[in-house]
Amino acid sequence: MTDLDQRPPPSRAGHALRRAAPALLVYAGVRALGLAVLAAWGAAAGKSPHTLLTARWDSLWYTRVAEHGYGWEVTLPDGSVHSNLAFFPLLPWLERLVATTGLSHADAGLVVSWVASLCAAAGIFAIADHLYGRRAGICAAALWAVLPVGIVQSMAYSESLFTALAAWSLYAVLRGRWVTAGLLASGAGLTRPVGAAVVAAIWAAAALQVVRERRAGAVRERRADARMLLGVVLAPLGAAGYVLWVGHRTGGGLLGYLDVQAGWGNGFDFGYAFARFVGEKFTSVPGALAGVGLIVGVALVVWLYVLGVRARQPLPLLVYCGIVVVLALCAAGYFGSKPRLLMPAFPLLLPVAVALARLRTSRSALVLGGVAVASAAYGAFWLHGSGPP
Template sequence: MPELTRAVPTAPAPPRAPRRERVTTALRAAAPALQAYAAVRLLGLLVLAAAAGVAGKDPHTLLSARWDSLWYARVATQGYGYEALTPDGAVHSNLAFFPLLPALERGISEITPLSVPDAGLLVSWTASLVAAWGIYAVGARLHGRRAGVLLAALWGAYPTAFVQSMAYTETLFTALAAWAVYAVLTERWIAAGTLAVFAGLTRPSAVAVVAAIAIPAAVTLVRAYRGGSRPRELVREHGRMLLGVLLAPLGWLAYVLYVAVRNGSLFAYFEVQGQWGNGFDGGRALAGFVWQNLTTNVFAGLGLCAALALVLWLLWLLVRQRQPLPVVVFTAAMVFVSLVGAGYFGSRPRLMMPAFPLLLPAALALVRLWRARAAAVLAAAAAASAAYGAFTLLGPGPP
């Protein structure tokens, strides 16, 4: 008789490290990125402090109590319902501002000695580090740790990066968006959907985060269906992914419905945005602004055209470099929603700032340079960003 084959017991899988240990390990790996980002932003704050001192202005007030910061603080202290009448007769309602940041400001101010504006700064500065960590995590997963470090540092040197140090929603939203994209890349669908819920309570542009979850999920389902999977099998095999997709838009929808119920109109939120001049117009306002500059100040018009061409070229590079679908979808959607509104053109670069993958081609180019040259380029970008930030914050207009 043939000898029976003895079954060899398989080695048990190594136990998974506790969550706290995994977070500590990941944070230690991200430390160079956080240090580089913090150094870039610290330079911006130092330049602002010096310039504000010369101009006789208070840098703390510039960061915590200016422009939209005042509106968020008013929501935190008074709730919704405040309206302001502009000189041209338009009504500006604070219902245009999503609730997560003012809710955090109010909560922190009630349990700490911090004022509401200072609580807003605490949220913004803390979220900026979390955002830099998430940006590093995406970059490191796609192209290695050095690319992740450079990507986070470049985001800190973005032209309008001074907003990252203000009591605004940009850092909070970017932190949620970056980690949501990372969760999709690592197939943590429920985590991605949950992060999208909070992003949807932070900014209307959370539709880009929802798209970064829903479109890759749809592609996955279509491929599985074409591969022979039946609908019941798709639900069983991809249940967590479907749950993440269903969760993703709930934060955004919840606030839009809240405004609809409060004002008694299904499209009330969009009416509020329209009163602010921020309605969707398909890009007509942008085209008109560019044309106006081309016909009145040709150099400014050509500069605007060059900037828009640069953004489109960077998007094309992401596609050409075969970046993952969630990264491309999120970036393209962020650029789209930033450019098709009817709002003030000067806010477009700020609205586009969460689209951090636009900086991936630059980060990859710096990876190929010697470290000294890469550091010099990054230092020059940080200095230019710091100077522009001080110039803008000390000026009369909004960013």
């Protein structure tokens, strides 16, 4: 027996990491390009890229929660109240944990986001690889990196953390690992309000499996039934726990969190405010061009979702993606942030990833490289603007 024969078999984790390595390298390269362009733009504009990534807009609110806890609010001249209770707690908790190493809370948020973005890219790769193969998985991770708003993945925001938890929860569902899926969904529910989309995906998958097995007359083991039930029960605990805590703290009961969001001007109006916002763009020629661009963007999102339906994506992905899209497009307020709110809807990218995977490697690399450059430039331009991403 040779030394080679005596080597232990490779672990599952090691095999999975080696399989995902090209996707993670491509993802990291794209994000490094975005940061390099941001740094060059900041040097020319006299602004600190570090400040743009860690100390503006939502990142400031998360840092304040990490440093001082909840209870801080700002009253605007129009009387509306912005409370930090609107921000879910998992990211601030992790910032506080990482800050025990000596980093500032702001820098800790950046570390959490960068690590989470890699985990999200790995999760997106894992889903696409599981459904369509390794090449599609690499393309899917790259597409998520080159989104026009991809720079947010490198900010101290919660989108990367949420997407990582959501992607791996959905992957666990696809592999029938119900308890893991429920725990990750609970974490997603502690990260952003749209965590409800992950919960709905798990519930839909469980319901579909029960229906299919009953029609087929299949008999399941009690342990398998118990695991599925436990996953279904665990999934909503994170979001429900925080929402109930906010309601108790504010005295608003079950609607307390909605009252907090209303203070920020947020709410669900079936897209009326957004449609009015788009319509108002057509009062001038420059505005009309922006209005057309918004309509085209919404049409593209809907078209990609329809492609996913036609491609028969698994039900959990369709349910999750559909809810993320509806909540992003049909919510009132902060219309400039809608592209960022759509970023976790990564199943929209799968049809494009499959199409790119069918091309020669040189052609798909050329397409993704060109889009990456454009995305890096747009991200730098966007963060140097006056409004929040």
